[in-house]
Amino acid sequence: MMMMGNTFGSGMASVFFLWATIQQFFPNHLKIAIKECLISSIQQFTFVQRLSDRFITFFSPYVEIKISQYDGYQYNHAFASIETYLSEKATDKAKHLRASQVRESKDLVLKRDDNRTRDEYKGANVWWEIETDSEGFRTYKLTFHRRSRDIVTDSYMKYIFEEGKLIDAKNKKMKLYTNNPSSSWGPNKTALWRCIDFEHPASFDTLAMDSKKKEEILDDLAAFSNGKEYYKKIGKAWKRGYLLYGPPGTGKSTMIAAMANLLNYSIYDVELTAIKDNSELRKLLIGTASKSIIVIEDIDCSLDLTGQRSNKKKKKERFLMSWKKEKDKEDNKDNKSFVTLSGLLNFIDGIWSACGQERIIVFTTNHLAKLDPALIRRGRMDMHIEMSYCTFEAFKSLAKNYLDLDTHPLYTKIESLLKEAKIAPADVAENLMKKKSEIDADGSLNDLINALERKNTQNATLDESSEKHGFKRFNPFRKLF
Numbered sequence: 347m348m349m350m351g352n353t354f355g356s357g358m359a360s361v362f363f364l365w366a367t368i369q370q371f372f373p374n375h376l377k378i379a380i381k382e383c384l385i386s387s388i389q390q391f392t393f394v395q396r397l398s399d400r401f402i403t404f405f406s407p408y409v410e411i412k413i414s415q416y417d418g419y420q421y422n423h424a425f426a427s428i429e430t431y432l433s434e435k436a437t438d439k440a441k442h443l444r445a446s447q448v449r450e451s452k453d454l455v456l457k458r459d460d461n462r463t464r465d466e467y468k469g470a471n472v473w474w475e476i477e478t479d480s481e482g483f484r485t486y487k488l489t490f491h492r493r494s495r496d497i498v499t500d501s502y503m504k505y506i507f508e509e510g511k512l513i514d515a516k517n518k519k520m521k522l523y524t525n526n527p528s529s530s531w532g533p534n535k536t537a538l539w540r541c542i543d544f545e546h547p548a549s550f551d552t553l554a555m556d557s558k559k560k561e562e563i564l565d566d567l568a569a570f571s572n573g574k575e576y577y578k579k580i581g582k583a584w585k586r587g588y589l590l591y592g593p594p595g596t597g598k599s600t601m602i603a604a605m606a607n608l609l610n611y612s613i614y615d616v617e618l619t620a621i622k623d624n625s626e627l628r629k630l631l632i633g634t635a636s637k638s639i640i641v642i643e644d645i646d647c648s649l650d651l652t653g654q655r656s657n658k659k660k661k662k663e664r665f666l667m668s669w670k671k672e673k674d675k676e677d678n679k680d681n682k683s684f685v686t687l688s689g690l691l692n693f694i695d696g697i698w699s700a701c702g703q704e705r706i707i708v709f710t711t712n713h714l715a716k717l718d719p720a721l722i723r724r725g726r727m728d729m730h731i732e733m734s735y736c737t738f739e740a741f742k743s744l745a746k747n748y749l750d751l752d753t754h755p756l757y758t759k760i761e762s763l764l765k766e767a768k769i770a771p772a773d774v775a776e777n778l779m780k781k782k783s784e785i786d787a788d789g790s791l792n793d794l795i796n797a798l799e800r801k802n803t804q805n806a807t808l809d810e811s812s813e814k815h816g817f818k819r820f821n822p823f824r825k826l827f
């Protein structure tokens with residue numbers, strides 16, 4: 347076809363060149379005769395081409411439709427539906443299958459495991475093929491006979507998109523995506539995100555924290571997820587930011603998992619240090635789907651996001667950044683991120699955030715005081731949630747969870763020790779965990795009491811030495827809000 351097109355083009359050029367020469371040198375009556383002759387040969391040529399087109403179509407009567415994983419920067423959700431449909435539904439027609447066991451189910455689940463699958467719909471045969479380009483982006487190619495064109499375009503495509511969505515809803519499969527290039531997860535390897543099924547047992551029922559605070563968070567999440575019309579009415583992008591702060595082991599990551607389970611959202615775990623620059627961050631964030639939680643853990647460690655820098659310091663940093671960039675270009679081995687605070691802020695409240703709807707952004711930090719006030723101001727991070735050391739109320743909820751205990755004679759002692767001790771729920775949970783085959787509530791509670799007493803002695807020693815040296819113990823988690 348291509349060759350035929352070229353021949354036709356160069357043939358036409360020669361005809362026009364000939365005509366120009368004739369115009370210049372030939373008498374009128376000859377010109378008219380030659381003109382008529384030329385017109386009839388052009389007509390014959392186009393006729394031959396039409397004929398050859400029909401000939402090719404006759405011998406290759408197949409039509410192809412391509413569905414790519416990404417439409418520009420945006421993830422193509424039709425692609426995801428096709429993938430779900432093909433991997434779960436079209437197994438009876440596939441030659442190669444993959445068996446796996448899913449969560450609580452005892453049965454093996456069969457999934458398609460070949461690159462080419464035949465499917466049948468209302469008597470029409472179609473073939474699906476997956477192609478991966480050099481950058482890792484995938485494209486589904488659908489091939490069918492042209493006589494099935496109407497069935498395929500009018501109803502088969504609609505059918506598979508709907509089926510794919512239904513299967514996803516039924517399986518309630520949430521995904522955990524990461525952009526970390528070092529992770530070698532499969533099977534959905536893409537250049538932007540890699541993902542696995544998200545299966546975390548965390549829930550708000552098992553999360554030990556102040557019950558009033560928990561209630562507030564649950565109400566906020568419910569208002570957000572049902573707020574489609576409200577956000578539209580007030581003209582705001584349907585998104586919400588949560589900042590979780592507190593010492594290590596107080597349940598920040600657990601709360602994110604509980605949020606995902608509650609709302610049935612997928613999680614995008616953003617590794618900022620693996621992102622080259624602001625434009626790569628933008629690409630990544632635009633590639634996220636709706637109904638998702640975008641998580642940036644330990645934001646203070648991921649980037650230099652400290653606030654109130656002096657101009658002099660800023661200038662010096664900018665100089666160092668550009669120098670480093672040049673150096674990176676040179677040896678291309680330093681993996682440092684060049685995402686800036688403004689790049690991040692731009693995403694949070696810029697137009698990028700409006701590209702997708704129903705998205706939650708969560709930042710976590712152990713050091714609230716280290717963050718730039720611009721990053722955590724209200725409106726950007728709508729709700730600031732302090733995850734604190736274990737209180738007696740949180741302990742009771744952990745004991746109920748781990749030991750099935752509502753009350754115990756040792757509770758009074760534990761309550762008074764907890765008033766002094768700064769112990770994370772993770773450490774309490776560690777002591778309450780079953781160490782033998784049988785639950786030994788007394789043993790676990792005594793372990794906890796020993797741990798609390800040790801903590802209190804350590805704190806007392808620290809306080810004593812602080813007083814002696816005339817400084818106060820620094821508390822980075824002082825409540826700012």
Ligand SMILES: Nc1ncnc2c1ncn2[C@@H]1O[C@H](COP(=O)(O)OP(=O)(O)OP(=O)(O)O)[C@@H](O)[C@H]1O
Nearest residue numbers: 552553554593594595596597598599600771772775
């Ligand atoms: N509030 C809590 N309620 C129930 N379990 C908790 C709580 N906090 C911590 N845990 C337990 O401790 C483990 C560690 O908690 P998690 O990873 O959520 O802490 P974190 O605050 O994210 O810590 P880090 O700041 O180090 O990331 C969890 O697997 C969970 O079992």
Ligand SMILES: [Mg+2]
Nearest residue numbers: 598599600643
């Ligand atoms: Mg964590």
